[in-house]
Amino acid sequence: GENVEQHPSTLSVQEGDSAVIKCTYSDSASNYFPWYKQELGKGPQLIIDIRSNVGEKKDQRIAVTLNKTAKHFSLHITETQPEDSAVYFCAASMGYNFNKFYFGSGTKLNVKP
Amino acid sequence: ETGVTQSPTHLIKTRGQQVTLRCSSQSGHNTVSWYQQALGQGPQFIFQYYREEENGRGNFPPRFSGLQFPNYSSELNVNALELDDSALYLCASSLDLTPGLTPNYGYTFGSGTRLTVV
Secondary structure (H helix, E strand, O other): OOOEEEEOOEEEEEOOOOEEEEEEEOOOOOOEEEEEEEOOOOOOEEEEEEEOOOOEEEEOOEEEEEEOOOOEEEEEEOOOOHHHOEEEEEEEEOOOOOOOEEEOOOEEEEEEO | OOOOEEEOOEEEEOOOOOEEEEEEOOOOOOEEEEEEEOOOOOOEEEEEEEOOEEEEEOOOOOOEEEEEOOOOOEEEEEOOOOHHHOEEEEEEEEEOOOOOOOOOEEEEEOOOEEEEEO
């Protein structure tokens, strides 16, 4: 079955530095890749997404890149702030389904003031 | 605007018992998906309901079952609970025009139900 691998599992950065989280997927039919932020006691919240016909997407301090040939995608957060501290999950759509996902195992990001 | 609400927030059950978890969709959404999130792991897809019909199922045994009601709220039922069923159960609602084939609108997660099986 589909496997989404996510690295690193934990990431500690100084406030103002950049953070990068990387994921790989195995289902070549996956064509939609959302990223979620999960804070303690809450459900995952969508922060950015990218479709397979796009190589890069940016939204203020957050950007996502996709290499469909290599089947990997990455989340980039610049100018990190303490409120960015949370667990981040990458996800890949189950084939062409836009509403069923395989999730990575998560990255716990700690931004030190 | 109402979000996705799940109840109860926490639950403790004994091995072998049955449990029902509930999810109220965000207003205007017609699709509900359920996920199991074990501690320290990412969510795993259990199944999805679109307009009261099951629309896809993950690798979970038949003792995991669900329902969706005409108001698009949903239930997840788990029979014969096992210790490994201890997890956070998440539901997500969305508005899907043609299930899975058109971009979903507002795929929104609830805060989950923390189930502990002892």
